[in-house]
Amino acid sequence: MARLPVYLRALHTLQERGVATVSSEELAAAAGVNSAKLRKDLSHLGSYGTRGVGYEVEYLVYQISRELGLTQDWVVAIIGVGNLGRALAGYGGFASRGFRVAGLLDADESIVGQEIAGMTVENIGRLEELIAERGVSIAVIATPAAAAQGVCDRVVAAGVTSVLNFAPVVLSVPDGVDVRKVDLSIELQILAFHEQRKAGGPGDYDALATGEAPPGTAHYVEAVDL
Amino acid sequence: MARLPVYLRALHTLQERGVATVSSEELAAAAGVNSAKLRKDLSHLGSYGTRGVGYEVEYLVYQISRELGLTQDWVVAIIGVGNLGRALAGYGGFASRGFRVAGLLDADESIVGQEIAGMTVENIGRLEELIAERGVSIAVIATPAAAAQGVCDRVVAAGVTSVLNFAPVVLSVPDGVDVRKVDLSIELQILAFHEQRKAGGPGDYDALATGEAPPGTAHYVEAVDL
DNA sequence: GCGACTTTGTGCGCGTATTCACAAAGGCTT
DNA sequence: AAGCCTTTGTGAATACGCGCACAAAGTCGC
Numbered sequence: 311m312a313r314l315p316v317y318l319r320a321l322h323t324l325q326e327r328g329v330a331t332v333s334s335e336e337l338a339a340a341a342g343v344n345s346a347k348l349r350k351d352l353s354h355l356g357s358y359g360t361r362g363v364g365y366e367v368e369y370l371v372y373q374i375s376r377e378l379g380l381t382q383d384w385v386v387a388i389i390g391v392g393n394l395g396r397a398l399a400g401y402g403g404f405a406s407r408g409f410r411v412a413g414l415l416d417a418d419e420s421i422v423g424q425e426i427a428g429m430t431v432e433n434i435g436r437l438e439e440l441i442a443e444r445g446v447s448i449a450v451i452a453t454p455a456a457a458a459q460g461v462c463d464r465v466v467a468a469g470v471t472s473v474l475n476f477a478p479v480v481l482s483v484p485d486g487v488d489v490r491k492v493d494l495s496i497e498l499q500i501l502a503f504h505e506q507r508k509a510g511g512p513g514d515y516d517a518l519a520t521g522e523a524p525p526g527t528a529h530y531v532e533a534v535d536l
Numbered sequence: 537m538a539r540l541p542v543y544l545r546a547l548h549t550l551q552e553r554g555v556a557t558v559s560s561e562e563l564a565a566a567a568g569v570n571s572a573k574l575r576k577d578l579s580h581l582g583s584y585g586t587r588g589v590g591y592e593v594e595y596l597v598y599q600i601s602r603e604l605g606l607t608q609d610w611v612v613a614i615i616g617v618g619n620l621g622r623a624l625a626g627y628g629g630f631a632s633r634g635f636r637v638a639g640l641l642d643a644d645e646s647i648v649g650q651e652i653a654g655m656t657v658e659n660i661g662r663l664e665e666l667i668a669e670r671g672v673s674i675a676v677i678a679t680p681a682a683a684a685q686g687v688c689d690r691v692v693a694a695g696v697t698s699v700l701n702f703a704p705v706v707l708s709v710p711d712g713v714d715v716r717k718v719d720l721s722i723e724l725q726i727l728a729f730h731e732q733r734k735a736g737g738p739g740d741y742d743a744l745a746t747g748e749a750p751p752g753t754a755h756y757v758e759a760v761d762l
Numbered sequence: 763g764c765g766a767c768t769t770t771g772t773g774c775g776c777g778t779a780t781t782c783a784c785a786a787a788g789g790c791t792t
Numbered sequence: 793a794a795g796c797c798t799t800t801g802t803g804a805a806t807a808c809g810c811g812c813a814c815a816a817a818g819t820c821g822c
Contacts, residue, residue: 312722312726314725314729315719315721315722315725315726316706316722318725319704319705319722320706333768333769333770334769334770334771335769340706341706342706342708344810344811344812345811346771346772346810346811346812346813347809347810347811349769349770349771349772350771350772350810350811352770352771353770353771353772358770358771359769359770359771360769360770360817360818360819361768361769361770361771361816361817361818361819362767362768362769362770362817362818362819362820363768363769363770363818363819364768364769364770365770377729378725378728378729378732379728379729379731379732380725380728382732384724384728384731386724393622393623393626393627394623394627396619396623397619397620397622397623398720400619401619401620401720401721403704403720403721404720404721404724406721407721407724407725408728409721409724409728447731448724448727448728448731471731471734472727472728472730472731473727474723474724474727478545478629479545479549480542480546480566480567480568482568486734488727488730488731490723490726490727492718492720492723493541494624494627494629494630494718495541495627495629495630495632495633495635496538496541496542496545497700497716497718498610498612498630498633498635498674498700499540499541499544499604499606499633500538500541500716501674501698501699501700501714501716502604502605502606502610502634502635502674502698503540503603503604503605504698504714505605505610505673505674505697505698505714506604506605506608508697508712559798559799559800560799560800560801561799570780570781572780572781572782572783572801572802573779573780573781575799575800575801575802576779576780576801576802578800578801579800579801579802584800584801585799585800585801586787586788586789586799586800587786587787587788587789587798587799587800587801588787588788588789588790588797588798588799588800589788589789589798589799589800590798590799590800591800
């Protein structure tokens with residue numbers, strides 16, 4: 311479940327405050343979800359709370375960490391050390407959650423050799439070698455769009471089956487390989503879409519339905535001005 | 537729809553290649569979705585293609601851009617100029633899609649005044665002032681977790697109704713305000729979860745069902761070792 | 763020790779998203 | 793001009809996720 315990490319974070323916050331026990335209602339509020347959904351998620355996970363009391367925070371933290379595989383360390387390589395790659399290399403949230411960055415790679419000779427966040431950037435030519443040597447199991451792709459698919463093919467060929475992609479392209483991978491994508495400009499575009507609807511833009515179907523424009527698709531056709 | 541930006545990107549790629557016309561099948565493949573879904577999305581949008589031919593790329597680009605509100609410029613402020621804020625400030629994908637970064641703000645006096653990506657970092661004390669003066673409509677929060685909710689409250693009070701949150705907390709906002717969240721470590725945790733399942737970890741329900749462990753919840757209970 | 767109260771775990775119904783499959787529609791070839 | 797072929801647009805079936813609401817279960821107070 312994609313919500314487990316959110317629960318885990320909320321639980322960590324509670325733990326820091328010294329809270330020992332939490333009800334589904336409280337935890338759901340902290341995680342921003344419905345309490346029934348949370349209980350269902352936790353029950354699918356097999357762990358249980360105590361009726362009339364709630365869940366023991368420490369127990370739940372352990373259970374979820376274990377379910378997510380955070381009881382072991384994951385070795386990550388960051389490929390592409392531009393703006394974003396640099397930020398990722400310096401991002402503290404990785405190390406604190408069991409993700410160890412074991413390599414920074416780039417194709418640009420002027421970047422290779424630089425020291426970033428305590429690591430030396432290495433040449434991407436050694437990609438396969440480094441993946442094997444260091445047991446990299448997750449590849450983070452932060453290259454320009456044009457290079458992403460090629461890099462992806464290489465890491466997959468080298469045996470990596472989990473890829474986090476920041477490049478603005480749809481990566482194609484064989485079955486059995488998981489790709490997650492983070493696209494910053496898409497997030498902004500979605501916000502812009504909603505913002506526009508609030509302001510009654512072209513996406514404002516309600517305005518359409520209430521007669522501010524002729525019914526049917528003519529509304530759109532008329533608006534085109536190429 | 538959250539898929540429109542993905543279609544738009546695929547269309548831009550096609551446009552660069554000089555493709556004038558595209559079928560739903562081709563575009564769906566490029567965007568990584570089912571072709572029926574793509575056609576339904578596009579039809580909800582009102583635009584149409586030509587049966588027997590497909591969609592005109594240029595026309596579709598215009599239509600989707602317009603639907604997403606990308607025909608106008610959106611003014612963005614980035615709050616929190618740490619690792620991530622810096623990367624965002626220098627990220628080219630914003631400007632090229634109609635998002636204009638109009639301000640970098642931070643609370644740290646040692647950062648205020650620095651020049652990043654051609655902009656001078658300003659003191660967060662002037663937040664409300666700058667939002668009003670420059671017509672900021674989207675706030676990007678890249679502060680530490682502890683500061684995020686406070687910053688969010690301030691930008692919302694200042695009239696911003698769209699927030700992109702990179703801080704690892706669940707922001708609470710009044711109705712009518714849209715928040716989108718990007719959490720890098722959550723993405724990695726989800727990958728780790730799947731990776732572990734491939735390897736037959738605790739989340740491996742198939743192994744459970746095939747008898748590698750006793751049925752029922754006992755499997756989990758026995759494994760606990762606090 | 764018992765009763766009232768709290769909270770979990772889950773069966774059920776509902777609305778939405780997704781996919782299949784096909785009829786309508788337009789172009790292209792002959 | 794007519795028929796064939798391609799591709800859209802969409803009706804219908806399905807799958808999925810979500811949340812309500814309630815019974816079972818366990819605790820706490822008296």
